[in-house]
Amino acid sequence: MAANSAILRIPQETTLALDVQRETVEIETAVRQHARFVFKVAYGVLRNVHDAEDVAQEVFLRVHRDGTRGVRDVQAWLATIAFRLAIDRKRRPEALDLAELELTAREVSAEQSTIARQSVARVHRLIASLPDELRYPLVLSAIEELNSRQIAAMLSIPESSVRGRIMRARQLLKEKLAAVTEVKS
Amino acid sequence: MSHNDEVDRILDQALGEYRDAEPLRGIEDRILRRVAGQPVERPRRMAWILALAAAAAIVIAALWLGVRNGGHSRPVANHTTQSEQQATAEAPQVEKPVAKSSAPARAEAKAGTKVPARASVTTAHIAASTPAKPGLAQFPAPAPLTGEEHALLAVARTHPDVLLGAADSPDRLNIAPIEIKPLAPEAGPPQGEQ
Numbered sequence: 486m487a488a489n490s491a492i493l494r495i496p497q498e499t500t501l502a503l504d505v506q507r508e509t510v511e512i513e514t515a516v517r518q519h520a521r522f523v524f525k526v527a528y529g530v531l532r533n534v535h536d537a538e539d540v541a542q543e544v545f546l547r548v549h550r551d552g553t554r555g556v557r558d559v560q561a562w563l564a565t566i567a568f569r570l571a572i573d574r575k576r577r578p579e580a581l582d583l584a585e586l587e588l589t590a591r592e593v594s595a596e597q598s599t600i601a602r603q604s605v606a607r608v609h610r611l612i613a614s615l616p617d618e619l620r621y622p623l624v625l626s627a628i629e630e631l632n633s634r635q636i637a638a639m640l641s642i643p644e645s646s647v648r649g650r651i652m653r654a655r656q657l658l659k660e661k662l663a664a665v666t667e668v669k670s
Numbered sequence: 671m672s673h674n675d676e677v678d679r680i681l682d683q684a685l686g687e688y689r690d691a692e693p694l695r696g697i698e699d700r701i702l703r704r705v706a707g708q709p710v711e712r713p714r715r716m717a718w719i720l721a722l723a724a725a726a727a728i729v730i731a732a733l734w735l736g737v738r739n740g741g742h743s744r745p746v747a748n749h750t751t752q753s754e755q756q757a758t759a760e761a762p763q764v765e766k767p768v769a770k771s772s773a774p775a776r777a778e779a780k781a782g783t784k785v786p787a788r789a790s791v792t793t794a795h796i797a798a799s800t801p802a803k804p805g806l807a808q809f810p811a812p813a814p815l816t817g818e819e820h821a822l823l824a825v826a827r828t829h830p831d832v833l834l835g836a837a838d839s840p841d842r843l844n845i846a847p848i849e850i851k852p853l854a855p856e857a858g859p860p861q862g863e864q
Contacts, residue, residue, distance in 0.1 A: 512705055520698045528691040538693050542704050549705045601683070608684035627688035659677050 512549050519560060520545070522630050523567045529624040530571035532609070540570045561635040568625075568639050611661050619654035622647050 520541055527540035544567045556562045612620060625636045626647075637644040815823070826833055 516698050516701050524693040525691050529688045542701050545701045545705055604680050605684045624688050627685040662677050
């Protein structure tokens, strides 16, 4: 009995230090695992590398402050925070910088690359012109780590609505793109 | 390749930007540095706990004081009411000093009507306005009226004119003024002075 009580009587400073140490390990693990994913979610809304990284940092600061206790799906939780912070930031003056796009390297000629860049830039403008309720499901669906259930939770809409909105957004973009191409040709 | 497929390809390529978006190198380290730069929130939680404990202690102390004062406040209130009642009962005794202080009271005193009632109201007002003092209930103890005094009060209430007329009645006791005569000058000096 005396031995048990001696074991239970851990100094408060020790428990605090252990808590801090545990939280430090947790936050480091979370950053290593999810930083890029959080960045992508923020980038999907902001389309600016620096702004997206700022949002990612804010997300993990919040994790550091509030902890992850009681969170079932950490990834969806992080995505929701990142999405909301990015939306808040987007309400500020626009920070669109197409020159900073980091497209994956492809073996294409300079001419083809220029044409592709122009087409992609045109599609991005069309995506940006979509209403928010269509644009966000479409953009978030492009992030492989997010499934439609998580997107539905992030946007607070039913899962079936997510799929319907993605289809409508794609259809609308196709129509607009076709119209633009016809005008150009 | 059909036009529709071409549009799909362009669309997928554009959306691929979101899928393949990469942060600048070293984002994890930058995030961790920023997180490490933030103060640990543990002291804030402890501060919350301490603040709650202090608030609870204050509430308990306030309740305890309230209960303690509540137990004493009732007797004090009784003292006040008793003292007011005593002051009302003693109104005729303190009537003169109060009546001297105000003109309407003086007029009533001249008329000889309703002075005790007026005085009782005034003294009650004074008693209410002055803070109750401990021990006032015991001092001074009111002396009960005698049988003659009760009878006199009854007569004064029912037939005040009788009492006023009694002052002017011929049966009134007349006391002759005292006259002191000066010493006679022809009287000889007292014996033994020579």
